[in-house]
Amino acid sequence: xxxxxxxxxxxxxxxxxxxxxxxxxxxxxxxxxxxxxxxxxxxxxxxxxxxxxxxxxxxxxxxxxxxxxxxxxxxxxxxxxxxxxxxxxxxxxxxxxxxxxxxxxxxxxxxxxxxxxxxxxxxxxxxxxxxxxxxxxxxxxxxxxxxxxxxxxxxxxxxxxxxxxxxxxxxxxxxxxxxxxxxxxxxxxxxxxxxxxxxxxxxxxxxxxxxxxxxxxxxxxxxxxxxxxxxxxxxxxxxxxxxxxxxxxxxxxxxxxxxxxxxxxxxxxxxxxxxxxxxxxxxxxxxxxxxxxxxxxxxxxxxxxxxxxxxxxxxxxxxxxxxxxxxxxxxxxxxxxxxxxxxxxxxxxxxxxxxxxxxxxxxxxxxxxxxxxxxxxxxxxxxxxxxxxxxxxxxxxxxxxxxxxxxxxxxxxxxxxxxxxxxxxxxxxxxxxxxxxxxxxxxxxxxxxxxxxxxxxxxxxxxxxxxxxxxxxxxxxxxxxxxxxxxxxxxx
Amino acid sequence: xxxxxxxxxxxxxxxxxxxxxxxxxxxxxxxxxxxxxxxxxxxxxxxxxxxxxxxxxxxxxxxxxxxxxxxxxxxxxxxxxxxxxxxxxxxxxxxxxxxxxxxxxxxxxxxxxxxxxxxxxxxxxxxxxxxxxxxxxxxxxxxxxxxxxxxxxxxxxxxxxxxxxxxxxxxxxxx
Numbered sequence: 267x268x269x270x271x272x273x274x275x276x277x278x279x280x281x282x283x284x285x286x287x288x289x290x291x292x293x294x295x296x297x298x299x300x301x302x303x304x305x306x307x308x309x310x311x312x313x314x315x316x317x318x319x320x321x322x323x324x325x326x327x328x329x330x331x332x333x334x335x336x337x338x339x340x341x342x343x344x345x346x347x348x349x350x351x352x353x354x355x356x357x358x359x360x361x362x363x364x365x366x367x368x369x370x371x372x373x374x375x376x377x378x379x380x381x382x383x384x385x386x387x388x389x390x391x392x393x394x395x396x397x398x399x400x401x402x403x404x405x406x407x408x409x410x411x412x413x414x415x416x417x418x419x420x421x422x423x424x425x426x427x428x429x430x431x432x433x434x435x436x437x438x439x440x441x442x443x444x445x446x447x448x449x450x451x452x453x454x455x456x457x458x459x460x461x462x463x464x465x466x467x468x469x470x471x472x473x474x475x476x477x478x479x480x481x482x483x484x485x486x487x488x489x490x491x492x493x494x495x496x497x498x499x500x501x502x503x504x505x506x507x508x509x510x511x512x513x514x515x516x517x518x519x520x521x522x523x524x525x526x527x528x529x530x531x532x533x534x535x536x537x538x539x540x541x542x543x544x545x546x547x548x549x550x551x552x553x554x555x556x557x558x559x560x561x562x563x564x565x566x567x568x569x570x571x572x573x574x575x576x577x578x579x580x581x582x583x584x585x586x587x588x589x590x591x592x593x594x595x596x597x598x599x600x601x602x603x604x605x606x607x608x609x610x611x612x613x614x615x616x617x618x619x620x621x622x623x624x625x626x627x628x629x630x631x632x633x634x635x636x637x638x639x640x641x642x643x644x645x646x647x648x649x650x651x652x653x654x655x656x657x658x659x660x661x662x663x664x665x666x667x668x669x670x671x672x673x674x675x676x677x678x679x680x681x682x683x684x685x686x687x688x689x690x691x692x693x694x695x696x697x698x699x700x701x702x703x704x705x706x707x708x709x710x711x712x713x714x715x716x717x718x719x720x721x722x723x724x725x726x727x728x729x730x731x732x733x734x735x736x737x738x739x740x741x742x743x744x745x746x747x748x749x750x751x752x753x754x755x756x757x758x
Numbered sequence: 759x760x761x762x763x764x765x766x767x768x769x770x771x772x773x774x775x776x777x778x779x780x781x782x783x784x785x786x787x788x789x790x791x792x793x794x795x796x797x798x799x800x801x802x803x804x805x806x807x808x809x810x811x812x813x814x815x816x817x818x819x820x821x822x823x824x825x826x827x828x829x830x831x832x833x834x835x836x837x838x839x840x841x842x843x844x845x846x847x848x849x850x851x852x853x854x855x856x857x858x859x860x861x862x863x864x865x866x867x868x869x870x871x872x873x874x875x876x877x878x879x880x881x882x883x884x885x886x887x888x889x890x891x892x893x894x895x896x897x898x899x900x901x902x903x904x905x906x907x908x909x910x911x912x913x914x915x916x917x918x919x920x921x922x923x924x925x926x927x928x929x930x931x932x933x
Binding site: 431652693 | 823844846873908921
């Protein structure tokens with residue numbers, strides 16, 4: 267009981283409340299701005315939170331994550347420009363509803379579904395995290411290695427253009443994490459005579475480069491794009507009768523979203539698309555989808571926000587990120603000196619409850635901030651790119667410099683950004699690379715420990731039942747991109 | 759092959775009707791980089807005898823590089839088993855890079871190159887003034903206001919409020 271009170275008590279301090287509301291505001295803002303995203307905002311904010319209270323910083327990032335998912339829906343509905351990938355499915359029916367003269371109603375439905383989805387997943391989050399952590403406490407290095415391999419294999423089914431490229435990006439991320447002194451032997455690896463590299467490559471500048479700089483370069487070729495006229499009017503929350511009609515769908519989508527969120531590497535975008543498809547499949551009026559149907563907004567919105575809460579479960583309980591954004595939150599935990607994984611809940615339980623509280627506050631806060639300011643947030647898309655993106659560069663420059671007051675990190679940020687830009691052009695996503703980078707040390711450490719325990723015999727790993735389960739799941743996960751083809755052939 | 763498939767699978771992208779031309783180059787770059795890293799890993803000194811063979815620093819990176827090379831060698835053939843996805847990638851990369859993107863890359867490299875000498879504060883002013891100009895902004899009053907106001911805002915928030923140290927850089931010569 268004491269950690270719960272301590273964790274939630276932390277949120278009652280005015281500075282922390284201010285940080286959470288700041289996180290919500292930034293989240294909705296970056297969510298609404300096409301090109302900017304919550305992972306980018308978290309990557310940029312991370313170095314500036316070094317001087318802040320660690321728990322409050324993480325709580326702010328969690329709030330930003332929640333709000334960013336909803337923020338993208340505002341512009342998806344009002345101007346058919348999803349501010350973030352999870353909002354793409356919302357635009358299918360949200361924008362037609364806005365064009366039919368009901369933008370306020372579309373926003374209201376999206377907001378209420380998001381809040382329900384968010385709260386549903388938080389209940390699961392607070393119930394499942396300690397349980398999962400308890401199970402994970404019994405894991406040894408072999409089981410943990412199996413879990414980390416399974417998490418990396420999930421990159422194959424992660425939303426992206428190609429499963430193979432996702433896996434390669436993950437490998438590159440893990441390989442980057444091996445740069446620097448090998449802790450077990452003291453051997454310097456891949457430093458190429460550069461003294462700064464002996465410490466390894468700091469992940470913060472890499473994250474900033476991959477998310478902010480590569481997007482800046484992408485945006486440089488869209489300077490002439492004109493945003494279509496928005497149709498924001500006023501907000502209209504759904505009536506009780508409407509909600510009663512939609513309650514089954516909201517519950518189903520929230521459950522689906524939470525489940526997808528809990529799966530390692532899967533995120534809100536997959537949840538939203540599945541939420542939309544399932545809403546259509548279960549609907550009595552599927553022909554109305556795409557024309558501004560209530561269910562077409564509620565389904566993906568409840569699912570994508572539920573995925574945000576769900577993704578926090580493996581992140582905090584196992585130290586395995588549930589999505590690209592939670593990989594950044596995991597990085598922030600490491601940066602602030604926490605020990606992600608099952609020990610987090612035994613060593614600093616108040617942090618988990620503070621995150622829970624912050625996400626709960628965020629869910630209600632974005633309902634207020636997002637809806638009262640819907641018109642404002644849709645107007646921000648009109649900020650000229652010629653001023654918006656130089657500002658992002660300034661933040662990136664200062665952010666990567668601030669991490670260790672070294673210009674070497676600024677170079678790392680820039681090189682990561684340029685390389686990331688060309689990788690993205692050829693179908694490689696930054697999220698798998700980040701997951702690899704964050705999981706890399708865990709994979710190597712557990713592999714080395716397991717090899718020592720089993721006298722260098724990899725086959726002895728299979729004496730562990732849990733390891734076998736993770737390997738089976740890995741095979742299933744790696745083969746998942748081929749399932750649609752196999753099932754299609756069989757049905758023919 | 760249906761018309762739709764032909765459209766997604768342009769013959770111009772294929773070598774001998776089997777391998778994707780651009781992806782062959784992409785895969786070659788990854789494989790060459792992997793081979794170089796593998797060679798580097800072979801140069802790592804062995805772990806002290808007391809630690810045994812298992813703990814050698816090169817084992818894990820080598821395994822990873824081999825896996826990466828195997829995966830990269832599949833890339834040129836991806837078009838055969840997932841043509842729709844590769845068509846999407848082709849659509850994105852078929853648009854040649856605009857001159858402004860190259861100019862931006864040069865500008866970014868130039869700014870980071872001088873950042874250490876100028877210091878973060880002056881670099882921010884220079885960035886805020888140069889970037890909009892390079893990106894074609896013609897309203898000079900707007901640029902002037904932005905180039906002073908935004909860096910000042912960043913300085914006040916991060917230096918004065920959050921206590922972040924800003925290296926004086928070129929400003930130290932003013933005294």
